Amino acid sequence: MRVLVIGQGLAGTLFSHVALQRGWDCHVIDAGLPSASSVAAGMFNPMSFRRVVEVWDAQAHLDALKATMDDFSAILDAPFLHPLSIRKRLANADYAAIWNEKCADCPWISPVQFQDGEANYGTVTGGGWVNLQSLIPLWREHLNDSGRFEKRTFDVSESATEWDVVVDCRGLAMRDAPAGIPLDLRANRGEILTVGHDSESHASPVPQDLILNFGKWTLPIAPNLWRLGASYEWHREDFASTPETAAFLHDALESELESPSKLKTILHQVGLRPVSRDRRPIVGPMPGRPGWFVFNGLGTRGVLIGPKWAQNLADQIEGASETPVLVDPNRLKF
Ligand SMILES: Cc1cc2nc3c(=O)[nH]c(=O)nc-3n(C[C@H](O)[C@H](O)[C@H](O)COP(=O)(O)OP(=O)(O)OC[C@H]3O[C@@H](n4cnc5c(N)ncnc54)[C@H](O)[C@@H]3O)c2cc1C
Incomplete structure (x- = not known):
């Protein structure tokens, strides 16, 4: 053929x-x-x-x-x-309750004990x-x-x-x-950052061994290097990266962490997802x-x-x- x-x-x-x-x-x-x-x-x-x-x-x-x-x-x-587990932020007690209910049907997740006033996370296996x-x-x-x-x-x-x-x-x-x-066929526009940390002596609090999902996400791709993303936008198809989106992604990450991430943008890219x-x-x-x-x-x-x-x-x-x-x-x- x-x-x-x-x-x-x-x-x-x-x-x-x-x-x-x-x-x-x-x-x-x-x-x-x-x-x-x-x-x-x-x-x-x-x-x-x-x-x-x-x-x-x-x-x-x-x-x-x-x-x-x-x-x-x-x-x-x-x-x-590269298989990696995913640590998912459970936003509130209602979401954690749904998470725990669904554990019986989903081999990828297990129950969590929700603690009021603390950051709560569930773990997903099978990702990467x-x-x-x-x-x-x-x-x-x-x-x-x-x-x-x-x-x-x-x-x-x-x-x-x-x-x-x-x-x-x-x-x-x-x-x-x-x-x-x-x-x-439709275009969904996404902006994504590659972010790095250049100090060996002060480690970044961003996890190096798992994907952290807090609505947005960090993906470790090499020591002290992560992808941070991403945006989802309809009705816009240009390839110009916007500083506002970079700031939004960094802000979302900083509010997730207990101490500053100390990450700098190394690369800011834009792409169009082909979606039906x-x-x-x-x-x-x-x-x-x-x-x-x-x-x-x-x-x-x-x-x-x-x-x-x-x-x-x-x-x-x-x-x-x-x-x-x-x-x-x-x-x-x-
Ligand atoms: C910011 C962002 C983050 C993403 N993250 C993820 C993710 O984490 N996980 C996930 O599953 N998906 C993710 N996606 C979606 C994923 O990238 C796309 O679904 C996938 O890459 C689409 O691949 P494709 O080959 O269909 O199209 P494309 O990658 O766009 O490739 C099309 C190719 O066709 C070629 N071409 C076009 N016209 C012609 C022609 N006339 N002659 C010859 N060649 C031609 C182009 O040069 C191009 O190389 C992400 C997308 C974006 C934008």
């Missing part, structure tokens, strides 16, 4: 990996545009904190994530998956992060070394008849130049374009769910799976 993958962010990386695993002749083209994957924190979490429930098919998605990252590590000889800023360039280099990568903008009005199948992994760029019938209106991924045949498939909508929990859906898309292409209704691109036709 000859497969062309357009775009090599998270989606194109995961799909091209599956295609090569299956022995297909796979070629990847990427334009080098600003991508969501290049700024993403790469976190995954089997719990949703809003309603304190396990996320969609958590164990199956985690299993696929682990198997995929193990394989990338074997091929590229580098670690990408994937280092996308290392994985994506290393995979590109690997593809390039075997003559499977090309850096250029693919014009989707071009015919691509020399390929058996085209898989469109262009993220939000798919909106601007639809390859088939336009789909309802029902927050499910978009995985299946491209409406109105025979031979084309879509792998998109990874802006909601993309790191966790992406590996399983990359496999499912390959199953669809092979004819081993129907397109599941939940992820069918047809549901998003305008």
